Amino acid sequence: MHSAVADTPDRQEWRQVSGSTLTHHGPCCDRARAWLIAMGRSYDFSSTDGLALAGPRWITQRWAWGPTRWPIAWCEAVRAEVIDCGVFGAFALELFRAKGIDAYPGQLLRTCAEERISHWRRKWETMPTAFNWIGSSVVYHEVNVVRSAPGKAHVYDPTEGFWLEPAAQSGHHGHLAIRAEIPEVLRWGAHVLVNGEWTETAPRG
């Protein structure tokens, strides 16, 4: 079995990278965070639907996905029209935590069709300070790891607005490995997540 992580030596930075964080200027960023959290409550139909774990799907609809010029501050991020998965991850983390859900940064390695990768590479080259998330056939992606019950994790992809299924899905868009910044060991389906360690979720190739 190949190791998804070992197969990407050209991406050493992926092995240790933490979840993206937005910088904070001061009062302008306080207002931006306050605005984001209030928006989250307006779109969280917790009483109407009676759901505890509903994801912040509205951010997926509101912002388009694309390259972000890093570093980026809260006040800049909320006004941006296009954000990358790191900003999506930071927004969703803030929104989950604001409603009392235990949520943590998470990173995925994903397979991606090579013809699509070459397209993204050209697009990202237009913004030199953007995070280099694109490998040869594997890409880096930021998600949220949510503790849904003691010892149990759910994984939310705020860029695409869905909950990931732990079962391996081979081929394009399937996840190969996951890393979470979590205070305790959590189980995601059959996978055991340990703080800061990459967990293989599927064989590569």
Added chain:
Amino acid sequence: MTARRAVAERSGESRRWASPPEAVDTTMRDTVFISGLYSGPSPSAGLGVARSLRAAFPKARLMGVDYWAGSSGLHHEVFDATWLKPPWDLIEEDLYAREVQAELDRGGALWIPTLDLEVAWLARSLPIHPLLLAPCEKALAPSRKPRPSVAELLPFEIAPSLDLSASDEEIYAFCRTHSWRVWIKGPYHEAVPVGDWRQLERARTSMKDGWQTDRLSLQVHVRGYEESICLAAYDGQLCDALYMRKRITTPEGKTWAGHVAELPPDLLTPIEAAVRSIGWTGGAEIELLRDVDGRLWWLEWNPRFPAWVHGATLAGRNLPAALVRRALGLADGPRALSAQPEFTRVVLEVPVRTGLPLPLPAEPEHGPLGIHGKYGASLSAIVPKLVPDEPLGFAPPTLSPETETDLRAIASVVATPQRLFLPRTAEAAFARLHAAPPIDGISLRYAYSLKTSPDAEYLMLARKAGMLAECISLLEVRRALEAGWLPGDIVLNGPGKWWPPTERAVDGLRVVFCDSVEELERLTASGRTDRLRGVRLRIPGSHSRFGVRVDEPADFERLCAAVAALPGPRDFGVHVHMASTMIGVGHWRDIAESAIAWARALEGAAGCRIRALDLGGGYHPDDFARLPFAEIVRAARRQLRDLADVYVEPGRALTQATMAMVTSVLDVRRQDGAIYEVVVDVCIAELPLASVYPHRFFRVVEGQLVPVARGPVRVLGRICMEDDILSAGLDLPDTLAIGDRLVICDAGAYERSMSYAFGRGGYP
């Protein structure tokens, strides 16, 4: 021994093979009739069943059965031959039942229906037969909508539902309780979402006309992923079952692509028990929703294979073949899922079958005529044959003791239409507003909404109940002052509150809530000395034209800047108003809690102190007592440390039920002796919200009130407006005569204050 098994053994059909079968059985040469070949955007399962059987039994003779020449599955090469029977509105049922029976009795012919209504018809029309692979009537009954008893045997949550035979009051309350996230469902299939009372009335009428029955129901919408269980069973024994998660659906909600998996063990055992309990034979699909918290919700049990069944076959699980094997006594086939458990659909063109040309199109019309679904044009013909014959009773409306006493006054009504004020009902409503002690140090204050009913009787009752006054114009402020309120008792709201400019803009009001940042800036510069000022917020996603927008960061920044410009200590208020009558109780609570979140954001970002939260009005009388005001106040207390007052502005809740309209019958229209329409002397000018919410109707019979339930008789108003329809249907007796009187309750509040003069030969 069951009847089906006994018949099978008598007819010598049991042919179990001793050796294990192959996945492909070339010795099976029986004929299988498969009905339901519509293959449009909402397809029947016939084609999928046939393709699955062909994959397992290449030598079988597959007969495609349908009742409309436009069902495109008829032309698929999988069928050896077709049976194009007459449409259901023309078919001779007894003859057709004998034809089906003859094919079954001939030996070696099986029948797999995939149309819900045909399954129901077969269960009624044919005796149990070992080769009729469909449920019998006894098995079918526990699976019927709206509350199938088989659901109780399964470990699923059941979405709340309500028969539409309930009274309109109960139906309306159900919809409000569930925040108008409800579906009207037909007796066999079809579901239409409804978002308000008008939509509900339209959908109810349309569905009643289409299905030719009142046996409809409401079901609460569940936000969840669409999943389903497909099963095949024979004589109460499960042949096979699997689980499918929809990956892609069509705009109509039909499966386009899915992921097939084994049925989880915790579901397999109860499914086996349920199938055994009801003695199921045939295919079935249990439609489910899985919410994001992981709960599985029951949607419905379809009495046939799903249209995607061949997708499961491609994934390695051929349920139609499993059913046929069991019926013929063959050994079970393989059950291993393939390495590719996902399937998707594509659109393919096929040549039309020789001798079965396409139907000619109907002459074009100015509308969607000529569009046929899986039942062709004859859906309405088959349903009356299946729906129970006994008449459906609808629950009648009820009255409170106070209203019943008040309505004795109808005896003194001379001229009609006349709106009666119901004093005991009103006193009881206002008396329920007892002064509550502060909650966590915060006062919950009621402000009477003058616009709802500015009559002197109500103003007096409001003052007596210790209410404040809520006004939306300077004329209303004057009216409140004249009624005895002081400026410090008045809350001023609305987008045009300073109208008319000729009126004195009384200063020193309790709170003024601005409807825009511009208004707030003008107010700040005005030098007024009102006790508090604030803004009405347009809560994102709430579809309102009122209040200050905050759904862009720049809008929020601008509001913060305007608040920061207030003189110290920058005391401020936040107002929201979304009528629970319109959006429902749960969503109202979400809006209220969202207002608290925005107030907190504003407090932190603008450096102000939020001193007041105004939750607006628009409450239904029945909801008002049940809304969790105290919980909202406590939640606000936790978030807003300087909060002092929470305002609630009831008007409709206190006054809607406190007036009734007495009206006389002007015309009675009959068809074949049966009454179908009446014209009365009241109209939408006096009841402008007649179609917006349900009203309680009563007949006056020898001076007594007789409640009138729903029924077939439309009640039309007196004016020449197409929409002057006061009720879509009431159960009025054939004996009703011109001059008879009706009483229409719930005619207070906006029915009174928004009424207008029309068709009276002049202006008031």
